[in-house]
Amino acid sequence: MSATDLDVKMKILLAAKKLFAKQGFDGTSVRQICDEAGANVALVSYHFGGKDNVFVELFKSFFPGNRMEVYEPFFHDPIIGIKKLIEEVTRFRLSDPELVMIIQQEIFKHSARVETIQQTIFPVWLKVRELLEKGRQTGVFQFRSLDNTMFFVMGTLLFHKNTDYFLPILSDGVPTFENMYRDAAVFILRGLGVPDKAEDYL
Amino acid sequence: MSATDLDVKMKILLAAKKLFAKQGFDGTSVRQICDEAGANVALVSYHFGGKDNVFVELFKSFFPGNRMEVYEPFFHDPIIGIKKLIEEVTRFRLSDPELVMIIQQEIFKHSARVETIQQTIFPVWLKVRELLEKGRQTGVFQFRSLDNTMFFVMGTLLFHKNTDYFLPILSDGVPTFENMYRDAAVFILRGLGVPDKAEDYL
DNA sequence: GTCTATATGGGGATAGAC
DNA sequence: GTCTATCCCCATATAGAC
Numbered sequence: 001m002s003a004t005d006l007d008v009k010m011k012i013l014l015a016a017k018k019l020f021a022k023q024g025f026d027g028t029s030v031r032q033i034c035d036e037a038g039a040n041v042a043l044v045s046y047h048f049g050g051k052d053n054v055f056v057e058l059f060k061s062f063f064p065g066n067r068m069e070v071y072e073p074f075f076h077d078p079i080i081g082i083k084k085l086i087e088e089v090t091r092f093r094l095s096d097p098e099l100v101m102i103i104q105q106e107i108f109k110h111s112a113r114v115e116t117i118q119q120t121i122f123p124v125w126l127k128v129r130e131l132l133e134k135g136r137q138t139g140v141f142q143f144r145s146l147d148n149t150m151f152f153v154m155g156t157l158l159f160h161k162n163t164d165y166f167l168p169i170l171s172d173g174v175p176t177f178e179n180m181y182r183d184a185a186v187f188i189l190r191g192l193g194v195p196d197k198a199e200d201y202l
Numbered sequence: 203m204s205a206t207d208l209d210v211k212m213k214i215l216l217a218a219k220k221l222f223a224k225q226g227f228d229g230t231s232v233r234q235i236c237d238e239a240g241a242n243v244a245l246v247s248y249h250f251g252g253k254d255n256v257f258v259e260l261f262k263s264f265f266p267g268n269r270m271e272v273y274e275p276f277f278h279d280p281i282i283g284i285k286k287l288i289e290e291v292t293r294f295r296l297s298d299p300e301l302v303m304i305i306q307q308e309i310f311k312h313s314a315r316v317e318t319i320q321q322t323i324f325p326v327w328l329k330v331r332e333l334l335e336k337g338r339q340t341g342v343f344q345f346r347s348l349d350n351t352m353f354f355v356m357g358t359l360l361f362h363k364n365t366d367y368f369l370p371i372l373s374d375g376v377p378t379f380e381n382m383y384r385d386a387a388v389f390i391l392r393g394l395g396v397p398d399k400a401e402d403y404l
Numbered sequence: 405g406t407c408t409a410t411a412t413g414g415g416g417a418t419a420g421a422c
Numbered sequence: 423g424t425c426t427a428t429c430c431c432c433a434t435a436t437a438g439a440c
Contacts, residue, residue: 008423022312026228030416040425045417047423105307108363110224125371147364147374148385155361156354156393161310172349183350191358191393210405232434242407247435249405 009047011037013061016054021098024105025055025113052113059117062099064092065124075127078135079194082153083185085128089157090181097162104158128153135192142193149192156188211249213239215263218256223300226307227257227315254315261319264301266294267326277329280337281396284355285387287330291359292383299364306360330355337394344395351394358390 015036019028030051034041048054065088074084093100103121106114129150135141143149162175217238221230232253236243250256267290276286295302305323308316331352337343345351364377 024226024228024307024311026226027311027313029414031414040423041416042418042425043423051416101310104310105226108303108306109226109229111229122371129371143385143389145374145377145381145385147372148362148377148382149389150371151362152358152386152389155357155359157357159357159361160350160353162349170349172347175347175350179347180350183345183347184354187345187351187354187393190395191389193392231432233432242405243434244407244436245405253434 008037008039008043012039012044012047012054013058015039017058017062017098017102020055020058020105021101025102055113056116058099058102059120062096063120064088065121068123068127075131078131078138078140079189081131082128082135082188082192085124085131086157086185086188087181089124090184091177093158093160094175094177094180097160100158101161125150125154132192140194152191153188156184156191210239210241210245214241214246214249214256215260217241219260219264219300219304222257222260222307223303227304257315258318260301260304261322264298265322266290267323270325270329277333280333280340280342281391283333284330284337284390284394287326287333288359288387288390289383291326292386293379295360295362296377296379296382299362302360303363327352327356334394342396354393355390358386358393 012033016028016033019032019036030044031041033051033054034044044051044054048057071081071084071088075081103117107118107121129146132141132143132149132153133146136143136146162170214235218230218235221234221238232246233243235253235256236246246253246256250259273283273286273290277283305319309320309323331348334343334345334351334355335348338345338348364372
């Protein structure tokens, strides 16, 4: 793999990420991707073996959550653990909003292609679930349904869009990581019933 | 418009809703829709004038939030108002999960087609925003960023999927409306800093 | 209103020259 | 590795018979 090879592959990946985020996988053609990347149409097949594999490669290259072991030390305490996940998901969301858009668009679809990326993301959800359950058992979290609460937490973390489209509705400027993390942590920990002054835990 | 005309149009709409929810708009072909509906391929053009219009008609026919005036009496008090919105969005989500799936998949895309449906949904978001701001001013809600908090609330309400796909992760049975509404209201009101015993407000 | 047959375009992928 | 030209398929939409 030469240097220029890496460059072209990366250009295609970045173009695909941008367009998939805006238009969805099915709404984006290989020709569009290559136009955006300044590459020839044939190179998607040559370098990736097809459009589907570009999608898969996107997650292999840009999705960070694969090395969850790193965070294991944080996961012994439910509050510390949940905060760590909030921090990392928020960091990811702000560092690569396009990939988050793609996830939001594709995560709920039914297709063989999408299944593979769901497997990539489920570990994070399962960890949230595990920490919620542990917190409930030790009495620091208060909630009725584990299933619903897991969706509440993931929805709070993922359901965002701070761009041109929502400007007519929004009023803040571009959010900083610190503010986003703090806001999400406060909202979620409060929502989980962590007794008041959730801010103290930050 | 005869009775059988209504039937076929409705069959096509229902088939489109089902397939768009599973595969997305671009991932669904007119042929698939008509197969599912048991109708001839040409009838989409005949009755709707094209696939795009089927999408638009979907929201005209099935999206309930158009008559928001009905709920105005609830909107004078921020807590009552937010609870009403939680109730109605939850009711909508459970009564028509397919349309919610479609919204989740399309709301963040950029396209002329999608813009029209976003306009359909924004009024609800704006009402959430309005109530949050009023609640903050009167001191019943505690939060830093109005923008972020609006996304937290909408994310909590919309980000769900209780079907086959998530079964490996889920454990509860099919949720009842009462439970879903109660869980969401508790989580959100707590998250907004409504001082403890959020349950009392239900 | 419904169907068949077809027009027209765009999709992804590839053979083969460079 | 990259490009052009082309293949084949499937998409939407419609003309015209019934």
